[in-house]
Amino acid sequence: MPHKDWIYPAYRIIASCVFQEHGIPTDMGYAVAPHHSGVYPVHSQLYEAWKSVWGIKVTSTEEYPHLRPARYRRGFIHNGIQVLPRQTCGLFTHTIFYKDYPGGPQELDKSIRGGELFLTVLLNPVSIFMTHLSNYGNDRLGLYTFESLVRFVQCWTHLRLQTLPPVRLAHKYFQIFPDERDPLWQNPCHDKRHKDIWSKEKTCDRLPKFLVIGPQKTGTTALHSFLSLHPAISSSYPSPITFEEVQFFSGPNYQRGIDWYMDFFPVPSNVSTDFLFEKSANYFDTETTPKRAAALLPRAKIISILINPADRAYSWYQHQRAHQDPVALNHTFDEVVSAAPSSPASLLSLHRRCLQPGAYSSHLERWLHHYQPSQLLIVDGVQLRSGPAQVMDAIQKFLGVTPYFNYTQALTFDESKGFWCQKLEAGRSRCLGKSKGRKYPDMSLESRAFLSEYYREQNVELLRMLKRLGQPLPVWLRDELHNASWS
């Protein structure tokens, strides 16, 4: 027999001793914000205040992810406070007399007797409603509505109705819906109600117009520095905690919320012509990133750089060694790539982290699940390295950024570094630091042959995908597949 958890009526916490005098429970760990403000879209200060002043653990909202359609309302947990989805019961501050119910009293009765309110209880395993004090005075429509509803449900269904106090109800809710714990942040300015609820002090302009998603070791730092030379393009501020990159969508920073994210961006002087961007190279291959990025930045453009996945893996391995990773220091590259399931866990972990980002077509498919092909640009990393000015021209076109910036004049090839760098006055140049463009021996032929085979299927898929998308084929991919077909 199906059962229902049902909380009736919702509790409002008002710091007043009047409630205590009358035995009305006020210390239930549950609160609803005045005018619903700040529960969603999240106003971080509200959560902080609730936690530190009243020890609030549970709240509810009708707004996550949106007010309508009501059946899509979901819960989430933010900053330790469990937010439950709230349903609408049709009683508001102004609906206090039966005969004056909007559309006539029959509308309220219809909703109870098989209509919307009945269906809400029928279709939601957990229903939370909020009524107002005024619904308990006057014609007591609060009592009338819910008593009638309970009678109707009991008469016509086998549902077992239960009520639970808020903290236990929240526990139960997230037991039933464990996938809902992590919120999916959206742009508050894309929903008029959300914009109105949000603080007037806040703006949605401090969000990137495009993302450079990686993967790591393909030239993402070079691209970031070239982009930053453009007068209309501004990067996020460097993060002191995650190697300069913001890494919002890919890990625990996401739980900090969009205020935290927006603080990494300057307020643009002209929203339509200024291009804010962010580069986090692990976005490319982290499973949750495309979905989260598309929820907050559905119109963003996405730039990925690809080099031969074997070269990428080797560069990453050298990077780990340079950072004194003990497993990389103790194992040759050949050992890392050919690690078998029986190898030590630490070696297997390095093997996975080294090779997994190179499964390019699988990762890109995930991005294409959330973004239109026209929003995605795949840059050939070999070309970026050998002729960045042409690549930067293509990127400017893809972004639609103006004014045109002449990278042929802005960049120069630095012989001693062996890479393209920013051209300064008097024949000088500014190159990336020592950690980019490292010197190390060539990859062994055995490892190259092994990785060629290892990535063959993914590379073939990538070729198909790029043809399907009408994107140019990187020279390294043609070479790789051509060589592989002869081996």
Ligand code: A3P
């Ligand atoms: P190596 O150090 O293995 O040569 P990322 O910035 O994504 O970590 O990528 C680092 C790689 O960018 C370097 O790998 C280097 O080959 C490549 N790169 C491309 N253009 C570069 C440039 N102008 N200066 C330095 N490195 C560049």
